[in-house]
Amino acid sequence: MSTPYSIIIADDHSMFLDGLTSILANETSIKIILTAKTGTQVIKYLRINSEEKIDLVITDINMPEMDGVELNAAIKEEFPKVKTLVVSMLEDAKKIKVLTEANANGYISKNAEKTELLKAIKSILHGENYFSPRIKQVLMEAMFSDKLEPEISLSKRETEVLKLIALEFTTQEIADQLFLSKHTIESYRKNLISKLGVRNLAGLTRYAVEKGMLD
Amino acid sequence: MSTPYSIIIADDHSMFLDGLTSILANETSIKIILTAKTGTQVIKYLRINSEEKIDLVITDINMPEMDGVELNAAIKEEFPKVKTLVVSMLEDAKKIKVLTEANANGYISKNAEKTELLKAIKSILHGENYFSPRIKQVLMEAMFSDKLEPEISLSKRETEVLKLIALEFTTQEIADQLFLSKHTIESYRKNLISKLGVRNLAGLTRYAVEKGMLD
DNA sequence: CTGAATATCACGGTTTTCAGTGAAAACAAA
DNA sequence: TTTGTTTTCACTGAAAACCGTGATATTCAG
Numbered sequence: 001m002s003t004p005y006s007i008i009i010a011d012d013h014s015m016f017l018d019g020l021t022s023i024l025a026n027e028t029s030i031k032i033i034l035t036a037k038t039g040t041q042v043i044k045y046l047r048i049n050s051e052e053k054i055d056l057v058i059t060d061i062n063m064p065e066m067d068g069v070e071l072n073a074a075i076k077e078e079f080p081k082v083k084t085l086v087v088s089m090l091e092d093a094k095k096i097k098v099l100t101e102a103n104a105n106g107y108i109s110k111n112a113e114k115t116e117l118l119k120a121i122k123s124i125l126h127g128e129n130y131f132s133p134r135i136k137q138v139l140m141e142a143m144f145s146d147k148l149e150p151e152i153s154l155s156k157r158e159t160e161v162l163k164l165i166a167l168e169f170t171t172q173e174i175a176d177q178l179f180l181s182k183h184t185i186e187s188y189r190k191n192l193i194s195k196l197g198v199r200n201l202a203g204l205t206r207y208a209v210e211k212g213m214l215d
Numbered sequence: 216m217s218t219p220y221s222i223i224i225a226d227d228h229s230m231f232l233d234g235l236t237s238i239l240a241n242e243t244s245i246k247i248i249l250t251a252k253t254g255t256q257v258i259k260y261l262r263i264n265s266e267e268k269i270d271l272v273i274t275d276i277n278m279p280e281m282d283g284v285e286l287n288a289a290i291k292e293e294f295p296k297v298k299t300l301v302v303s304m305l306e307d308a309k310k311i312k313v314l315t316e317a318n319a320n321g322y323i324s325k326n327a328e329k330t331e332l333l334k335a336i337k338s339i340l341h342g343e344n345y346f347s348p349r350i351k352q353v354l355m356e357a358m359f360s361d362k363l364e365p366e367i368s369l370s371k372r373e374t375e376v377l378k379l380i381a382l383e384f385t386t387q388e389i390a391d392q393l394f395l396s397k398h399t400i401e402s403y404r405k406n407l408i409s410k411l412g413v414r415n416l417a418g419l420t421r422y423a424v425e426k427g428m429l430d
Numbered sequence: 431c432t433g434a435a436t437a438t439c440a441c442g443g444t445t446t447t448c449a450g451t452g453a454a455a456a457c458a459a460a
Numbered sequence: 461t462t463t464g465t466t467t468t469c470a471c472t473g474a475a476a477a478c479c480g481t482g483a484t485a486t487t488c489a490g
Binding site: 015089165201204210 | 227228229230231233234235237238240252302304325326327328329332380381382383385413414415416417418419420421424425429
Binding site: 187 | 439
């Protein structure tokens with residue numbers, strides 16, 4: 001038998017970390033080098049032990065400090081030889097899209113079966129990418145719905161103004177805060193209303209809240 | 216050694232299920248009888264195999280069909296001898312409160328360490344309850360904040376009107392819809408604004424969205 | 431370089447919201 | 461039965477939002 005593959009696992013839920021470790025313990029062809037709770041820990045390790053070859057990083061999406069999407073991007077940027085497999089409990093079409101564009105090597109859901117997990121890992125270690133059928137489907141749907149809903153994009157200023165509007169500031173107050181004319185803010189208001197297809201302040205606020213602009 | 220304890224694990228993420236199974240496989244004193252992906256599966260099993268003694272059910276909170284909170288309630292109702300340990304990735308004070316009131320025997324976070332998990336399981340199997348220090352803290356904080364924030368209660372009509380306001384209807388439209396005078400709706404508007412401590416429509420809308428009134 | 435998008439500003443008119451004040455009827459609870 | 465809450469309605473005046481219809485300057489990608 002050849003030397004085992006070296007992998008790193010990142011997830012902030014240590015119970016999941018322990019679980020994955022247990023599952024992979026039976027696989028003699030795989031050696032877990034590190035388990036980390038944040039993306040930054042992984043990057044630090046890779047930088048320090050750059051001479052050591054790491055074959056694969058398995059990462060969750062939701063993590064504090066540096067999440068899975070950022071971690072994947074950072075790895076592909078600094079250590080392009082290292083493969084990545086993203087494991088997540090959510091099937092967020094947008095994140096998946098970003099990940100595929102950032103050349104992640106695989107994406108599976110946390111409610112995938114053990115066998116699928118192993119299949120994904122092995123595929124990736126053998127040089128192929130692995131996206132589960134379910135994920136492919138979500139991606140396809142996202143493509144379609146994106147074309148039907150041509151994705152409203154707001155400029156920086158628009159975003160800024162919308163945020164303040166949703167935070168209960170009046171037009172005059174926003175104008176003062178941003179050192180702009182009251183008329184300017186009024187224009188933004190109107191544009192936002194027609195752009196977002198809403199009727200009034202309530203619609204603007206709902207949009208802002210739902211897009212997480214106020215966090 | 217005496218006969219091992221019989222336990223059931225419920226979680227919709229099979230990866231977590233596999234992980235937990237792996238972790239507990241080393242424990243000779245514990246025997247996993249069933250792993251389920253929904254609460255209903257667990258209840259069905261308990262009903263059918265009622266002669267078989269089950270010592271503990273470990274359950275996630277977020278599950279389709281019947282979630283962890285409901286499952287716990289159902290178990291305590293129908294099979295009071297069966298202990299329950301709730302494992303969740305969120306530390307939602309309200310859910311924890313409900314669970315303690317429904318006599319769950321333990322609650323730990325998914326980012327608890329393996330050792331803590333085992334400690335919790337053993338405590339419960341020995342007849343004690345186990346709530347992790349972190350959880351106790353969250354509970355305490357919830358108690359305090361509940362008393363400091365005296366919980367704004369809205370009447371049926373107020374809720375109804377607030378909902379329509381947040382859905383972008385104007386005062387006149389709401390009045391027509393509910394067969395009330397425009398003045399009446401205006402009154403509600405004002406009361407809601409002062410009651411909820413907000414400044415305008417944006418504040419009302421944020422409140423409605425955040426309380427999930429529009430789902 | 432050039433057109434498209436963005437950012438900025440302006441005005442008049444209409445509608446809606448907001449603030450203050452008040453009150454009557456229905457209803458439930460103490 | 462009295463007290464408190466909820467539901468309902470009314471008026472005024474000021475402030476803000478909304479609508480239409482512009483203009484100019486900058487920036488940025490093709």
